[in-house]
Amino acid sequence: MTSISELADVARQLRVDSIRAAAAAGSGHPTSSMSAADLMAVLIGGHFRYDFERPAHPGNDRFILSKGHASPLLYAAYKAAGALTDEELLTFRKEGSRLEGHPTPRALPWVEVATGSLGQGLPVGVGMALSGKRLDRIPYRVWVLCGDSELAEGSVWEAAEHAGYEHLDNLTAIVDVNRLGQRGPTRHEWRLAAYADRFAASGWHVVEIDGHDIDDIGRAYDEAASTAGQPTVILARTLKGKGVAAVEDREGLHGKPLRDPEAAIQELGGVRDVRVEVREPAAARAMHAVRSGHLELPRHEVGDAVATRTAYGQALAALGTARGDVVALDGEVGDSTRAEYFAKEHPDRFFECYIAEQQLVAAAVGLAARGWVPYASTFAAFLTRAHDFVRMAAISGAGINLVGSHAGVAIGQDGPSQMGLEDLAVFRAVHGSTVLYPCDAHQTGRLVAEMAGLEGVRYLRTSRGDTPVIYGPGEEFPVGGSKVLRASDADRLTVVAAGVTVHEALAAAETLDGAGIQVRVIDLYSVKPVDRTTLREAAERTGCLLTVEDHRPEGGIGDAVLDAFTDGRPVPRLVRLAVRRMPGSASPAEQLRAAGIDADSIAAAARLLVEQGVVR
Template identity: 75%
Template sequence: MQTEELTELAQQLRVDAVRATDAAGSGHATSSMSAADLVAVLFANHLRYNFDEPDHSGNDHLVLSKGHASPVLYAAYLAAGAITDEELLTFRARGSRLEGHPTPRLPWVDTATGSLGQGLPVGVGMALAGKRLDRTPYRVWVISGDSEMAEGSVWEAVEHAGTQNLDNLTVIVDVNRLGQRGPTRHGRDLNAYSRRLRAFGWHTIEVDGHDPHAVEMAYDEACSTVQKPTAILAATVKGKGVAAVADKEGFHGKPLKDPDAAIEELGGRRTLRVEVRKPAEAQASQPVRRGEPALPTFDKGDQVATRDAFGKTLAAFGDARGDIVALDGEVGDSTRAEMFSESHPERYFECYIAEQQLVAVAVGMQARGYVPFATTFAAFLTRAHDFIRMAAISRADIILVGSHAGVAIGQDGPSQMGVEDFAMMRAVHGSTVLCPCDANQTAQLVAAMADLKGIRYLRTNRGETEVIYGPDEEFPIGGSKTLRSGDDDRLTLVAAGTTVPEARKAADMLAAEGIAVRVIDLYSVKPVDAETLQKAAEDTGCLVSVEDHHSEGGLGDAVAEAFADGRAVPRLVRLAVNNLPGSASPEEQLRAAGIDAESVAAAARLLVEKGVVR
C-alpha cells in the first residue's frame, strides 16, 4: 500500500477499535488509536504471514505486548480477512475468541499478553529459536507500550537480545506519552528510551508514529540491520484523530462517550482489505528423535541427590530427542542442567540471573514447538511467578525445575530456601507439581513430564538421599507409593521428597515401640492421589503430613483437598516449616523445623498417648 492508502487503513483501524469497544461497553480505544498507523504499515507492507496456516514455519511472529490495545489488533485481523465484522463486535463477550487481552484462543496469537513487560521477553525466546534452532528467516515483531518500558523484565530482555545479536527481532514502542493515570516517566522524549537501548547494543530509530512513510522507512531499516536487534521509537498521540480524547488524561481503558461522533470525525466506516504477504517457503530444522531415551538407573541403597538424577536424565533425553532444550539461570552447575550442555551445547541457553527472562524464553521456544526445561533454584522461581501465571494463560507447555528446595539445603540460610514453591506452583492453572524422593523416581518422573502438557514443575533436592525404588518401578502422574502399611496402623505419615526418608525412619522408631504407622510417598503433589489418601484415612483415621515447605499451600493443603468433596474429614495434622530458619546443617534445620525423624516420631507418639488416635 502507498502512503494515502496506509493513512486510510489506519483510520479504518481506529474506527473499528471504537466500534469494538463501544459494542463491549469497555476496552482500550485510545491506546488502540495511537498504534493504528504502526499496525497498518506493518500488516500492509511488512508482516509475512499465512493466516490459513498459522503453523507455517516461515511465518513472522507478532506479539502485541501492550495487550490492552487488542482492539487495534482485532481490527487488523478484520482488515486481513481473518475474522468477520460480526466477530469483531463480539469483543470481550462471553465465549468470544476476542478477549480483552489477546490469548492463543486465536490461532494467530503465540502468547497471552496484558501483564505488561512480558511481550518482549517472550519475543526474545522466539527470536532465539529462529536464530539458533529453526534457522529460518522469520522475523519477530513486538509492539510495546511506553509505560511498560519501566518494567525490569523489559530490560532483562533488552540485554539478552543485545548480547545475542538478534537482528531478527524488532520492537516497536508506541510512545504515546500517557499511561493509565497520567504521563509516563519520560513522556514523549524518544531519546530517553533510545539512549538506554543503544547502551544495550540495540539499533534505534526515532520516528513520527503517525507518518506512514516514515514508519515504512523505519521498518525497512529494521529489516536491513544486521547483528543488532532494532527498536523503533514512535512518537504518537493517545486517542489520535478524535479531538475530545486526543492526548488527554482520563480516558485510559474506556470506550468513547460519543462513538458516532468519533467515527464521523475519523471519516466514517471503511471496508479496506489488506493482502498480508505470505511467507517465503522455509523449512525449519526438524528436531530428530532417536527412539526412547535410555534413562539412567541407580542401585538400591546408594546415596544419590535427586538433582544429579535429573541432570543425567535430561542429558539422556537430549541424546534421544532434538526437540528438548535446556535453559539455565546461571546455576546449571548446581541444578545439574549443565550435564545437558556438555553433549548438546547448541540446545543449551544461558539466561543468567534473570529468572523472568528464563521463563519467557521457555514460553517463546515452546511456541516454536520445542520442549524447554528451565532450571534454577526453587527460591528464585518466585521472582518469575507472573511469567509462570501468564504462561498458563498462554496455554504454554513448559517444564520448570527448582532445585535446592526446603530447609534441607542447610547452611546457605533462608534466602536460598525454596519453601513457598509448592504453594506457588499448585496455584497455577492446570499445573503438574512433582516431588521425587530418590534417583530412580526422579528419572521416571522427568520422562513422564516430557510428554505432558501445560506447566510442569519438578522439585529436586540438594543433598543425597537413599535410592529406595528399583529402576523399573512406575510412577504415574497423580499417583503415590505406599511404603509401609498394615492392618494395625494407628495413623498415616504422608511425605514427599526430603521428608520421605525422615518418615520412614520415624516409622521404624515407632514400630520398635509397638506403634504401627502407614507411610505414603506422595510424590505427585498435584494432581494428588485422593483415592489412596481416602483409603488411608478410612483405615487409620489420622493423616500426618510432613513437608519441607511452609504449611500454607503445600503438601498438607494438597492432602486436605482430597477430602473436599463433602465426605467425612479425618484428623489432619501438619508438620511443616513454620519457623524462620538461620544457617545450620541440614540435620539441624530439619530438627529445628520439627520435620526430622525424631520430631515426626514424637508427634505420632503424642497423638497415640493422648488418645487422639486409636
C-alpha cells in the same frame, strides 16, 4: 508494496474499528489502539509476512501485542487482513466471543501468547527469536508492539540485555510512545532519548521516528530488516487517541470507550471495509519435530546416595539425547541445578539466561510457542520472582517444565534467602499445573521423562543433598500417583511425606516399630494432581494422617492431602508438620530438627497422637 495513501486509509480504518469495537462492548481501550494504528497499518500492509490460513506455517513472521490492552487494534488488523468478519469484531469482550479484552491464544490461532500483564511481550519475543535464530534456523522475523508505560518494567530490560547479548537481528521491538499512561503522563513522556540510550547500551540498533508518518514508519521497518547482528527497536512518537480531537493527547481517557463514537467515526471519514493483502511467508521447513532415539535413563544401585538435583541433570541430558525437541534453560546456576549436564551434551539446545528469572521463564514460553519442549531451572526460591510469567504462561496454555532446586531447609547452611519454602504453594495455585516432588534418583528420572508429555505448566522440585536410592530402575511413577512404602493391618496412623521427608518418615517408622507402634508411610511424589484414592484408603484404615513437609504449612503437602477430602465425605484427623519458624544457618540435619520435620520429630508426634488416643 501498498501506497502511502492506501496505508493511511488502512490506519483510519483501524482507528474506526477500534472505536466501534469498544463502543459495542461498552469498555476497552480505543485511545491506546488509535495511537498505534499507523504503526500497525504499515506493518501488515507491506512488512509482515504471514499466512492466516496456515498459522502454523514455519515461515510465518511472529507478532506479539505486548500492550495487550490495545486488543481492539489487533482485532481490527485481523479484520483488515480478512481473518475476522465485521460481525465478529463487534462481539468484542462479550461472553462467548473469541475476542477477549486482552488477547489469548485459546481461541485465536494467530495469537502467539496471552498478553495484558505489561512487560512480558518482549521477553517472550526474545524466546521466539532465539528459536528462529539458533534452533529453527528459519528467517522469520519477530515483531513486538510495546507501549511506553511498560518500559518501566524491569523484565523489559532483562529482555533487552538478553536480545543484545544474543545478537537477535530477527527481533524488532516497536514502542508506541504516546506519552500517556493509565493515570497520567509516563515517566519519560516523549523524551525518546531516555529509552534510546538504554536500548543502545544493551546492544540494540535504535531508530527514532514520527509514529504517524507513514513513510517514516516504512523506512524504519526496512532498516530493521536490513540490520545485521543487532536487534532493532523503533521508538515511535505518537498521540494517544490520534485522529479524534476530543480525545487526542487527553488525560483521563485511558481504558474508556469514546463518549461520542459516531461523531469520532465521522471525523475519521466513516466506516470502511478496506482489505489488506498480507505478504506470504517464505517457504520453510521445521526440522525439530523428530524424536531421535530410545530413552535410556541413568541407573543406580538401591542404597546409593544421589541428590535428586543430580538425577535431574542426568535424566535431562538423557532425554535430550532421545528427543531432539527438548531444550534447556538455566539461570546461571547450572552447576548447582545440574542443568550443566545437558549443556555439555547438547550445547546447541542449551540457553544461559543468567540471573534473570523473568527472562528465563519468558524465553521458555517463547520456545514452547515455537514447538519446543523447554526445561527451565534455577533455585526454587528464585522462581518466585517470575510468578507473574508463570501465571501468564498458564493463560497462554504454554507447555513449559520448570525445575526448582535447593528446596526447603534441607539445603543447610546457606540460610533462608536461598531456601524454597513457598514454591509448592505457588505452583499448586497455577491453573492446570502439575507439581512433582521426587525423593530419589530413579523417581526423579522417571518424572523428568513424564513431564515432557504433559500439558500446561509443570513443576519439579529437587533437593540439594544426597539421599538414598530406594526404588529400582524399573519402577513406574505415574503422575497423579503415590507409593505406599510401609503398610500393615495394625497401622495406627499414616505418615504422608515427599522428597527429603520420605527418608525421615521411613526412619521414624523403624523407630516406632521398635516401640510397638505400626505406621503406614506414603510417598506423595505427585503433589498435584494428588492421589485421592490412596489417601482416602489410608484414612479409612488408620484414621489419622500426619503430613511432613520441608515447606511452609500453607499451600504445600498438607493442603494437597486435605484436597483429597473435599467431596463431602468425613475428613480424617489431619496433623501437619511443616517449617513454621524462620530458619538461620545450620547443617541440614540441624535444620530438619529445628523445623520439627526430622525422624525424631515425626516419631515424637506419632507417639503423642497414640498416647492421646486420637488414633485407634
